[in-house]
Amino acid sequence: MAIDGMFNTTINLLGRSLDLRAENHNRISANIANAETPGYTPTALSFDKELQDAVRSRGQAAPVPTHPRHIPLKGSLMSLDQITGTIVEDKSAINSLDRNGVELENEMGKMVQNQIMFSTSIQLLNKKFEGLKTAIKGGV
Numbered sequence: 001m002a003i004d005g006m007f008n009t010t011i012n013l014l015g016r017s018l019d020l021r022a023e024n025h026n027r028i029s030a031n032i033a034n035a036e037t038p039g040y041t042p043t044a045l046s047f048d049k050e051l052q053d054a055v056r057s058r059g060q061a062a063p064v065p066t067h068p069r070h071i072p073l074k075g076s077l078m079s080l081d082q083i084t085g086t087i088v089e090d091k092s093a094i095n096s097l098d099r100n101g102v103e104l105e106n107e108m109g110k111m112v113q114n115q116i117m118f119s120t121s122i123q124l125l126n127k128k129f130e131g132l133k134t135a136i137k138g139g140v
Helices: 009-033 048-056 104-137
Strands: 043-046 086-089
Antiparallel strands (some): 043 086
16 A cells, blocks of 8 residues: 555645645734834735635546646646645735734734644644554554
């Protein structure tokens, strides 16, 4: 059995989610660090929809271009490893005189939410690996 087959979609999904949440944490931290920087526009990493689409499309065959000059199909299926997220600039919050769009309360809320989701993913991964460990030991 290939090592890839040992880890199901859930483990791969949680691992990718952890990577993306760590990157999002860095973006939120940068937003907070630049709260006093004139002209700074806060950014966020949007990836939840991409993860959902990748999980929903598992088991479906992806359309393969038959010629290098063919236009790739929009919305073609992605593997979890291909998901990088989309950087979104929040220009709606720029109301201050220095044109800084960071609202500390919102950024701290985003950071807490991201941390909770990160911790939950870690706990779920731990449970999955405990199950594998139990299966390897023969249920003991």
